[in-house]
Each structure stands twice: as C-alpha cells, then as structure tokens.
Amino acid sequence: MTQSVKHLNTVTISTINRWVAAVICLLFVSGISSSLLAANTQSHDVIKQTVHDYLQDNTSQLSIQPKIKVGQLDSRLRLHACSKPLLAFTPDGSKLKGRTTVGVRCQGDKPWSIYIPATIAIYEEIVVATTPLMRGHIVSTTDIKLEKREVGKISGQHFIYDLNLAVGKVLKRPISAGKVIQASYLEMPRLVRRGQMVTILAITNGLVVRMSGKSMMDGAKGDLIQVRNPKSKRIINGTVTASGEVRVNL
Numbered sequence: 469m470t471q472s473v474k475h476l477n478t479v480t481i482s483t484i485n486r487w488v489a490a491v492i493c494l495l496f497v498s499g500i501s502s503s504l505l506a507a508n509t510q511s512h513d514v515i516k517q518t519v520h521d522y523l524q525d526n527t528s529q530l531s532i533q534p535k536i537k538v539g540q541l542d543s544r545l546r547l548h549a550c551s552k553p554l555l556a557f558t559p560d561g562s563k564l565k566g567r568t569t570v571g572v573r574c575q576g577d578k579p580w581s582i583y584i585p586a587t588i589a590i591y592e593e594i595v596v597a598t599t600p601l602m603r604g605h606i607v608s609t610t611d612i613k614l615e616k617r618e619v620g621k622i623s624g625q626h627f628i629y630d631l632n633l634a635v636g637k638v639l640k641r642p643i644s645a646g647k648v649i650q651a652s653y654l655e656m657p658r659l660v661r662r663g664q665m666v667t668i669l670a671i672t673n674g675l676v677v678r679m680s681g682k683s684m685m686d687g688a689k690g691d692l693i694q695v696r697n698p699k700s701k702r703i704i705n706g707t708v709t710a711s712g713e714v715r716v717n718l
Contacts, residue, residue, distance in 0.1 A: 510547040510574070515554065519570045519584050522556035526564055532591055534565075539585035551576035559583060565590050566620030590620050594648055595628040601643045606657060607634050612649060626651040656688035659711045668695055668706060672718040681714065 516538045523536045557571045558564065565588050573581040593614045601611055612634055619627060628634050628651055637654040660666055660683045668681040680698065687693040687708040695714050696703045706714035 508549050510549045512541045512543075512545070515541065515547075515572050515582070515584065518554045518556050518572055519586055522570060523564065523586060523588060526558075527588065527590070530590065530592075534591070535587075535589040537587045537589075538570075539587075541582075541584065545582075547574070547580050547582065548576075548578040550574035550580075551578075564588060588620060589618050591616050592619050592627070593617075593629065594619065595631060595634050597643045597645055597647050597649055599645050601639055603639055603642050605639045607637055607639065607649075607654070609635055617648065622648055624650050624652070656690070658686045658688055660687040660693060660708050660714065662686050664712065666695060666712050666714050668697070668704075669709070669713065669715045670718050671715065683714070687714075 519538045520536055523538075524533075527534050527536075552575050555573045555575065557573065559569055559571050562568045562570070567585070567587055569583050570586050571581060571583050573579070593616050595612050596615045596617070598611060598613050601607070605611070609631065612631055614629075614631060628649060633651075634649060634654060636657070638657045639649075639653060640655055641653055643649060643653065662683055662685050664683045666681055666683050668679045670677040670679060681695040682698060684694040684696060684703065689708055689710070691708050692705055693708060693714065694703050695706050695716075704716055706716040709715045
C-alpha cells in the first residue's frame, strides 16, 4: 500500500512538473510572439506625434500658438510598422483650424494610409460689439472692443483685428452684444444718394469748374458713380470725394 502511494505521488508530481513546464514554455513563446507582433506593428504614439508635429509646423506663422489636440486611435488598429518615416498631409476639404482631419501615409515596403481627427484651437484678438447695434448704425469707438476668441469655432473668415478698420463704417445688419463683427458686415457710409443734387468738380488742364448735378446712384467715398448735368442732360462718370461732392476728370 505504501509503495502504491509513493508511486501515485511520483506520478502526480511528474504530471504537475510537465504542466508547469508546458505553461512556462507557453508563456515564453507567447512573450516572444507578443514582442514580434509589437515590433512589426506601427506605434500609435508615433502616428499621433506625426500628426501633432505636422499641425504645429503648419500653424507656426500665427502670432499666438494654437492648442493642438490629436484624437485617439482605435486600440484594435494594427498597421504594419513603416520602414520609412511617416508623412502627414491635409486631406481635401480639411482646414488648419477647429475640428479637422490629418492624413498619415506610409510609403515603405508595405504602404498604408490613415486619417486622424484633431482639434486646432486658435485664439486671436478680434473686434466684437460691446452693445446691441442696429442696421445702418455708424460704428464708433464705444461700440466695439478687441476680445480674444477661438476663431476656429466661428463661421466666416473675415475677422477684423484693428478697431480703426471698423470705426466710421456702417453696419449692413443688426449685431447683438458680444457678437463678432466681420468685415462683410460693414460698408463705407454713403456720401451721395440716388436723386440727390451734388456738386460736380470738373477738372481740366489744371482748372477746377464747379457745377451742379444730379446723382444717378448711391455712392460711398471712392466709388465711381454716374451724375447728370441738368443743363446739358449729359451723364458723366465721377468719383465720390466727400458728402454731396463728385469729382470728374475731363
């Protein structure tokens, strides 16, 4: 009986040793396989860094360095490790501001490409309204101020960065307090109105002749408009130079 127990113990220990050896061998092989897999798989961190460096280089000309955030890659994504440096590019339709997409391309022996979402938060000081303003209002210095905004979140691209470029111009649309005032919202004030009697300055051979005329259209300073001489009924082109004044070179 004692010999049988000893034999059973010997068999059990031998079996356990074989199982332990098998597990150790499996773990060893698994470790080697994981290492080989990692060595043959493109690093996600390298892809993200490529995107970040590309965006940083392409926004370096801005006066204020933007905040760049690169989106996450799917943890299940497995791409073959590129044998050449990765190349980033801007896909058609993408912009280097706000939410965007950057492409990363491998041109190695096993080429591939992928598109990564990213966010470029660009903050700039632009002109905004300090108070509600009506259409037709002539902008004054008390109506506006410079305020830092994330321009990538604002529709349109015609921002104003200098208060002097807005002062004295007329609003073409109503603006609420805190609203960004874009250049397309403004126009020069009309110094001449259609049907208005104006002074025509006719310049010829260094001589200036003043006469009355009738404007055929509205005009701001510098606009080329048509005016009619009431006596001759002749219509001529002239440039608006001041309120109610048109200059004509004969």
